[in-house]
Amino acid sequence: MVSFKQRDIISIRHFNKEELLYILDLAKQMERTTYTDTLKDKILASLFFEPSTRTRLSFESAMQRLGGMVIGFADSGITSVAKGESLRDSVKIIEGYCDIIVLRHYLEGSAQLAADVVNIPVINAGDGANQHPTQTFLDLYTIQKTKGALEGLTIGFLGDLKYGRTVHSLAYALAYFGAEMFFISPPGLRMPRDSIDELKDRKVKCYEHESLSGISKKLDVIYCTRIQKERFADPVEFEKVRGVYRLSKAMLEELEIKKDLKILHPLPRVDEMDESLDKTNYAVYFHQARNGVPVRKAILSAVLGVIE
Amino acid sequence: MKHLDVSAIKDGSVIDHIDNKSTLKVADILNIQNEEQVVLVGMNLKSKLLGKKGIIKIGGKIIDQKEVNKIALIAPNATVNIIKDYEVVKKFNVAVPEVIEGIVKCFNPNCVSNYNNVTSQLNVVNKNPIRLECHYCERIMSAKDILLI
Numbered sequence: 001m002v003s004f005k006q007r008d009i010i011s012i013r014h015f016n017k018e019e020l021l022y023i024l025d026l027a028k029q030m031e032r033t034t035y036t037d038t039l040k041d042k043i044l045a046s047l048f049f050e051p052s053t054r055t056r057l058s059f060e061s062a063m064q065r066l067g068g069m070v071i072g073f074a075d076s077g078i079t080s081v082a083k084g085e086s087l088r089d090s091v092k093i094i095e096g097y098c099d100i101i102v103l104r105h106y107l108e109g110s111a112q113l114a115a116d117v118v119n120i121p122v123i124n125a126g127d128g129a130n131q132h133p134t135q136t137f138l139d140l141y142t143i144q145k146t147k148g149a150l151e152g153l154t155i156g157f158l159g160d161l162k163y164g165r166t167v168h169s170l171a172y173a174l175a176y177f178g179a180e181m182f183f184i185s186p187p188g189l190r191m192p193r194d195s196i197d198e199l200k201d202r203k204v205k206c207y208e209h210e211s212l213s214g215i216s217k218k219l220d221v222i223y224c225t226r227i228q229k230e231r232f233a234d235p236v237e238f239e240k241v242r243g244v245y246r247l248s249k250a251m252l253e254e255l256e257i258k259k260d261l262k263i264l265h266p267l268p269r270v271d272e273m274d275e276s277l278d279k280t281n282y283a284v285y286f287h288q289a290r291n292g293v294p295v296r297k298a299i300l301s302a303v304l305g306v307i308e
Numbered sequence: 309m310k311h312l313d314v315s316a317i318k319d320g321s322v323i324d325h326i327d328n329k330s331t332l333k334v335a336d337i338l339n340i341q342n343e344e345q346v347v348l349v350g351m352n353l354k355s356k357l358l359g360k361k362g363i364i365k366i367g368g369k370i371i372d373q374k375e376v377n378k379i380a381l382i383a384p385n386a387t388v389n390i391i392k393d394y395e396v397v398k399k400f401n402v403a404v405p406e407v408i409e410g411i412v413k414c415f416n417p418n419c420v421s422n423y424n425n426v427t428s429q430l431n432v433v434n435k436n437p438i439r440l441e442c443h444y445c446e447r448i449m450s451a452k453d454i455l456l457i
Contacts, residue, residue, distance in 0.1 A: 011446060107418060107420040108418050108446075109442065127420075
């Protein structure tokens, strides 16, 4: 039997297919009500050592829509961390003030460290370039909702696949559902070899390409990520690739694509997706951001044990 | 009479069947430069199993579990003999444990275990060839990435 009660949410790798589907089903139920008081005596500590808009606000919105309270900070410069306090000490102290911790930190593995030292649940809201499991839950939820199912889809991951933590986690999760995967990136930003090998070990059909041409018609979903200029040693190289990976309505009209193609993006975008896409039926990235609330309501309810 | 390439010791530890190229690394692990009794290091010795092997004999020292665990990571075929009065009183093969704590540094410079005095913890996902997964940042390390603390 699936139970999330008092569990830490650190890495998508800690969950099996049944557990992923459990949260997605619960999120669907959560969308039916905007406000309840099921968490009215609970306090969430929202500890953001790095900037965030969507993740932090959707967690706080989710908690408040469930009747719970939120304490925390979005700038660690105003806390004892600025005096040199260790992360371990900070979370140990904050544990006494709340029922659950949501943590974003620039060091990889920081959420696991926090979970090891406190006795209340810890939710990883992003640890460096490593994991961001609740983003993966909401990506899956968005795909399921807009495509009707998760099974047997063909997904194209586009952009920076080397450093994009959301891509690695989503690919890992989609492997449970028999997805076929195309990884489309400049040569220097390819999916890490370890990740590709792991997917192949799990019998996933995956292919690497440098552009959408020739494969666009196969795709049910494009998961687009930002190509970061700072990753390129030579700005000329960046200028060469940015156009190839810049999606626009006109570009999609030139390519052969499925009519029901959906485009996701974890946001923020810079210029890899033109605003001309926003009003097309392909664009679901704003819905995706909005889905953060029901998905995080589901996770908070399950972890705090108000839903069995 | 059996000829020994490296002389016998009266009391202490003998680490045999070291992969030849790892002999000096094992010597480092055992911190032999600080030993006060006899230390004998042999390399390029004939071995049926390894082709060429190394051997280290340390007088007056019984090696501890932490040292055995470190040796297992870089010389997985090594054997340890504890010697008393020229006799082998205990003999065992080194073995890689399931979890390695505090002896290998995570190779990811952005891993939390490299900050805040956190003790490193690596889970062994494969013993031969060695593959270690960091408990904290989930990165996978192979033999070439191993940096002993």
